[in-house]
Amino acid sequence: MYAHAVVLAKTLAMLFPTNAVAYEILLSLVKDAYWKKLESGRPRNKPLTMEFFSQKTGADLRSHPHLAPTFDEFLDSGLSSLEEAARKSTGQFAREAFEHFERRWSNLRRSLLSIALRPPSPAQSIDPLFMETGLIELGGWFDQDEANAMFALVFSMLYEQRLSDAVAAEGNVQGLAHVAVLDEAHRIVPADTEGGDGALVSAASQAAHLLSQMIAECRALGQGLILAEQSAGNISPQVLINTSTKIVHSVFFGRDKEFLRSALSLSNEEEDFLAYLEVGEALAFTGRAYQPILVKVPRHL
Incomplete structure (x- = not known):
């Protein structure tokens, strides 16, 4: 679950400009929210350990959704923690951190992403997305x-x-x-x-x-x-x-050809040949071949 929390923190950091310090606070808020949720469901005589916390995976959470905080629980828990820290602190940093995340949490609650993170049926599994065509x-x-x-x-x-x-x-x-x-x-x-x-x-x-x-x-x-x-x-x-295999169709733009020459170690002749590939033709690059392979797709397909 520790790894899952890190991924979620990285995901949330994509939504707004975040410096290194703010990201560390964000990561701490995510981990704390998951820790508190797990801890609240355990017997008093079996305290939550870091070993147990780190072993739980995202797949475990999807199988047992009650182990994870809801989207709103996470936001509310994070703001409560920051507000309490700001109230106890005599400096400006804690207050600024609270205001920083308060503004961003407000925007997050109104974002399209919030719709995906507030499913109508939280118990519904999304695992079929990973097994079937979608x-x-x-x-x-x-x-x-x-x-x-x-x-x-x-x-x-x-x-x-x-x-x-x-x-x-x-x-x-x-x-x-x-x-x-x-x-x-x-x-x-x-x-x-x-x-x-x-x-x-x-x-x-x-x-x-x-x-x-x-x-x-x-x-x-x-x-x-x-x-x-x-x-x-x-x-x-x-x-x-x-990526292990690259399939390249005709390329005319000079910058793209230069990029591919550098990335795929093409010779000058191979780079020039990219512009002469016809419809249905491509060069395939794979680790099992020491040079590009010219492939053709039959037109009736």
Whole structure:
């Protein structure tokens, strides 16, 4: 559950500019909310231990939703803790921290993300999303930071589910169990973060880092991931590096060709050839081949 709390804190940090100190406070609020909820349900003679807290996973929470605080319980608990700290403190820092999160919590309660975090039936499992064919459409979300946060939250829960399945199977994962497809990948893992204060936690960079880390590990858990993007130069290089197979269709834009040449170690001739690929043709790059493979898709498909 400790790892789940860290993921949730990273997700919430995507919703508004957050410096390092504010992020540490946010992480503390998330962990405290989960700790208090678990502690309230345990017998007095069996106090909650850090070992038990760290062993519980996100998949455990979905199987036993009563172990997790609700969205409103988390917000109320966090504000109460900050308000109490501000009341006891003689300095300005605690008061400013309370006002900082009070404003942001107010906006969060009115966000689209709050609808997803307040399900009509909290006991309803979302596990079928991770086992069957489904479509999650984020294109209608005007606020890109909210879309980043929602995607990171869903994908992290998917990753946690695969991790829990692997633990239950004692590491004996039987091949590919599920494939997730992310279209318009630059909307979630863009190559360049927006300008501004470098001390602030970037929503886009947090999502890219989180996704890159999980991509590097999820293949061993039976989880596949396909990222589709029209312009390769628009996505995070780390995401491209952590994918095992790359399929490249015709590329005309110079910056994209230069990016692919650097990322895929292309020769000058191979880089130039990208512009001459016809419809239905692509170059496939995989670790099992020492050079790109030209593939063709029959038109009748």
